[in-house]
Amino acid sequence: MNTAVATRQAPPARAPGRQDFYDRIKPMSLTPLWETLHALVPREPQTPCVPAIWRYDEIRPFLMESAELITAEEAVRRVLVLENPAIPGRSSITQSLYAGLQLIMPGEIAPSHRHVQSALRFIVDGKGAYTTVGGERTTMYPGDFIITPSWAWHDHGNEGIGGSSEPVVWLDGLDIPMVRFFDAGFAENDDAKAQKVAVSEGNSLARFGHNMVPVKHDHRSPTSPIFNYPYARSREALATLQRQEAPDAWQGHKLRYINPLTGGSPMPTIGTFLQLLPKGFAGKTHRQTDGAVYSVVEGRGTAEIGGQRFAFGPRDTFVVPSWAPLKLSADDEVVLFSFSDRPVQQAIGILREAFLDEA
Template sequence: MSNTLSSSRQAYYGEIAKHNLSPLWESLHALVPKEPRPQAIPAIWKYAHLRDLLLESGRVISAAEAVRRVLILENPGLPGKASITSNLYAGFQLILPGEIAPSHRHTQSALRFIVEGNGAWTAVDGERTTMHPGDFIITPSWTWHDHGNPEIEAGGEPVVWLDGLDIPLLQQLDAGFAENFPSDTQPISRLEGDSFARYGYNMLPVHHEVKSGNSPIFNYPYARSREALDTLQRTGAIDAFDGVKLRYVNPATGGYPMPTMATFMQLLPKGFNGKAYRSTESAVFSVVEGCGTVMIGEHAFTFAPRDVFVAPSWQQVRFVTEEDAVLFSYSNRPVLAALHLLREERA
């Protein structure tokens, strides 16, 4: 391009910018790429390296003052975005004995995956449930929820869970609302276990009506998930890509527990040497048991219990293990599926 033509174009670009216009031809390749080019990059957070920092946050600020005492897992490719992928959020939340994280609600959907500690509780729309490591708990959009931990004298200990939310997605949609409850805790109107008794045994109340895409169960116990994986490992075929992988379901619809996030639990057996796959979904993994190696794109990470790693869109993923490993994961699959944008490739 001649200097005269280049100067002429730049002058033209400067003139149209005054009218809030820009030339598509300068950005078309970035706006309509040949394949996904996520800004998020593969990354891992080693829990053993972070635990002391997480516990130190309990000395820096109280749960009441913080509202939610969380260390955000911020993707290195998305600095300052409070995001682990372009439309998913992740963070480690800590609640100490004797503390209450006050009740509020918001349009963002949230999941809790319990990483460490026993005895804390979470309340969702009038029912409390006790947290145990490996439990998957949901707080659907616009439901009151609060968290608490008994005093040490009552058996309380520090409890940590992984928060997963669709915060970045709702920011992109400008659809975020929030409201605080007038007191720290909401009234309890149902006994613990009520929702599981109604919906967790392959049955539904005879007059149940589906009013939203959210699951009526809000605690999926790890003991039952682990039992299912063990049985299938012994009796079923091992998938060459995923090992034994199950998705959590809304028992009233057969769909995902929440409309914007899918959740999974998988077992990779000892000696697993998986095949590579990739998908347009972005996935966040939390290691429950065992050790291994995951290759994501050009990155290789060794993982251990309580580590978290992320596989952005259209990055090849492959697992290798030397012992049984169990992984929990969540992704934006429901959004992509609803928009007919889910694409998968298995080598």
């Protein structure tokens, strides 16, 4: 794993004679704003997070080793958390987001539970595992983007396909740090290890995935009624754009996943995206306040983040902290999945991004 060092804004020099005043007001739980104003209201974002990359080929042996140490049922979720190296111990990849790589072995079940945190899984390696959300099961394939809505029962299993089973790994993304910030976390374990499947596989996609919706559907939920966005469909959309349009100079061909009922994000707290960089793409620099986590689906290339270069390949994960300049390039044709806290920043009106022109 490679990292870059974050820059810090130094506080103003403390004038003599003030410390006695600070010491006397401290027992009253008072502090002087002028000593911290520079940090509380900075001229521009001053994230403690740093750019980093997790190379899948280096991590996979440890995932497999973890399967020998603990079962999926005992662990509840067998995950290696991707911690931002600048904020160790917080189980966070950015200030607002959690990410981890989860493994489920053939024949295992990760037991049913629910929590108020919204979750996504992006399938990285292997096929044939399933997830059941709210009584509907879906089989998972590499590149599929799957949602677990807030407070929805969900369990996972690995029965394989056609009698053939293999380990399956996916990238978990949750709004755990956000929920923790609000002290609003609840969770509950199910009485049964696995839910009873009550809806045929593909039901939600059939009902909501074709620009149509059942007439009597109650659409008040802020989460998309589709919980599996298959990679084959998303990849086809990118290929069509590639044939018909020139790539954006900064982001190539980039699409956002949507809630088909609202046009907004599939989840109220996490935005998700898929983009294609043509072979030989050399992007311009851009930056945005929503720190983002990227998973490499196809191809090899380079991400220059905050002035540091990270070469990436299939199944690698890298993080771009808030307001860090990002420049993407592609050696091969590259497909990237990413997620960020953009919906929250848009909702409260603080999102800012800049597309920088360079000679």
